[in-house]
Amino acid sequence: MADGYCVGVDLGGTNLKAGLLDDKANILSQFSVPTEVERGRDAVVGNILAAAERAITEASVERSQVRGVGIGSPGPLSHRRGLVINPANLPCMKDTPLRQIVTERTGLAATLENDANAAAWGEFWAGAGKDVSDFVMFTLGTGVGGGVVVDGQLLRGHFENGAELGHILVQPGGRKCSCGQEGCVEAYSSAYNLARRAEEMMAEGRSSTLKKLVDAGQMVMAEHVVEAAQAGDALAEQVWDEACYYLAVAIVTMQHVSNPQRVVLAGGLIAAGDFLLECVRKHAQAITWHLLNDLPEIGFATLGNDAGLIGAAGCAWEAHRTGQW
C-alpha cells in the first residue's frame, strides 16, 4: 500500500503531460493534452487544473490520498514564490502565480519547479541517479539544459537560475550562443548547434558528404552529422569530436565545482548511444586532473520523455517530505 499519491504536470509550449504517481515513482495514470497557448492564460490554467483532476480520476484513487501537485514549467520562474515569470514559449503565462492558483482551485498543496530541474529531479529520484546523492544532468537538445543535485537537494541558486549548465563557458570568445555569450558549451554541443557548425564550415568552403543535404535545400540535423561522422566524413568527425570535447570540458568543470558521483546525459542527442558516450568519456579522461581520482561516472538518463512528468511528481513528493511547498 503506497503512502498516498502526487500529481505531476509537465507543462510544455505545445503539450501538457500529467499523471499520478505513488511515492515509489510508480505511474498510476498518464496522458498528454494540448497546452493551447494560443487561447491565452485562462485556457492554459484551465487545462492544467483539468489535467490534474483527470490524473487523479483516471487512477481511481481516493482524493484524500493525494498529497499534492508538482508542476514543471519552462522558466524563468521562481520556485520560492511559485511564480511563472516570462517563458519564451508560453508568453501568455507571464507573471502567473501558478502555485497559488493550483492550490486554491484544487485544494491541494502545490509546488512549481523549472522543467530542466524537474527532469533532473526525476532522474535523480527514479532514474539514472536514484542510487547517488550528488548528481548532474546535461540535456542535449536544441539547447543544453542542466540540473544539479547537491547532497540530495536541487541546486537553485540565489536568483533561481542555477544549473544553467549550457552556459558554462568552454571556449571564451568562441562561437556565439543564442544567450548572447560567446563560447558556451551549448554553442558547440547541443544537437541544434552542432548541426549549425557543420553548415557553417561548409559555407566557409570545407567539403563534406553533408553538402548534398544543403544542395537539396535541407537543413542539416544532428543525426546527419552522427551518420556522416560514423561513415568517416572528416568535417562531420571534427564537428562531432568537438561537440564531445566541449561537453567533456563542462563535465570536468562540474567535477571541480559540485563534485558529483555521476553525470547523466539526456535529450535527443543521446540517440547516438555509445558513439557519444565513448567520445565524451575519452575526452574527459584525457583532460581531467589525475591528482585525485574523482572524475564522475558518465552515463545516460533512463527515463526519456517521462523525466519531466516523473520529476514534477517527485518534486511534489520532496515538498511533502520536507513540508516545504
Added chain:
Amino acid sequence: MADGYCVGVDLGGTNLKAGLLDDKANILSQFSVPTEVERGRDAVVGNILAAAERAITEASVERSQVRGVGIGSPGPLSHRRGLVINPANLPCMKDTPLRQIVTERTGLAATLENDANAAAWGEFWAGAGKDVSDFVMFTLGTGVGGGVVVDGQLLRGHFENGAELGHILVQPGGRKCSCGQEGCVEAYSSAYNLARRAEEMMAEGRSSTLKKLVDAGQMVMAEHVVEAAQAGDALAEQVWDEACYYLAVAIVTMQHVSNPQRVVLAGGLIAAGDFLLECVRKHAQAITWHLLNDLPEIGFATLGNDAGLIGAAGCAWEAHRTGQW
C-alpha cells in the same frame, strides 16, 4: 550573554592558529603557534590539543560552556569521516582520524573541514557574505582556492573535493596547471602563476620593464606585475588583464552553476585593490549574458588572515546548530 563558545583551529603547514569564539563570531582568545610538522604526527596532534585547551583557558570561560571544536586543515580530507587524508604540506598527518582523536582527548564534539571551505565559511558566517545565502569565494594566492555556499550550506560534493574552483577550465588546452590539467583558471589568475606568465613571455623575447628583475636574478612577484601594469608596461598590462579576464570567465561559469548573489575575492592578490576589482568586473560585465540580470556582485573578502580561524569555529557552530558533527 553568548550561547556558549566554540574553539577554532586553523591548521597550516607552518603555523597553527587557534582561538575561542562566541556564536556572534566575537573572538575571545586568539594566538598562533608553530605546527612543528618536522616532529611528526604525535607532536602535531599534541600541539592541536594543547592549542584547543589554551584557547579555552585564555578566554577565561567555563569549560561547560564550550560547545565544540572546529578544525580547518589542508586537504584532501574527509569531513564526513573526520579524516585527514594526505595533505602535501602536512605529510605526517596522512590518514589521521583527527576528529575522533580531538573528541576523545578533549571530551568535546569536533568537526573537520578543509581549510579553503573553512575560510569561505568564515566569510559567509561573519565576513563579506554574512548577509547572503548563496555565496562563492575565490582565494587568489599561490594557487586559486575556492569555497561555495549553496542555500546556506557548504558545497562538499560526493568525493568531498567540491569547490576546487581554481581548476575550472577557462582555456581548454591552454597553460599547464600544477594539477596536470591545461587551462585552469589557477594557471592564469593566481598570484604565483601570473608572475610566471610574465617571466615566460620575457623568456620568449617580449620586452618589459620587469626584465630588470630577471636580469638581477630576482623572481618576478605578482606585486611587481601590478606595479608595472599600473605604470603602463605593455607586457604587464597584458598578463594582468588576462588574469582578470580568466577570473571573470570562472565567475560567469559560477553564475550559471551555483548562481550566487555574491562572489568574493580573497588572498594575497587582493592587495591590488580596485585595480583588480574594476578589471574583473569590467570583463564579467562584458562576457556575461544579458538574458537575465543575475550576474553576482563581485567584492572583496573582509576577514583577511583570520578567515580560516573564524571559519573553523564557525563550522563548529554550524555542526552544533544542526547536530551533525
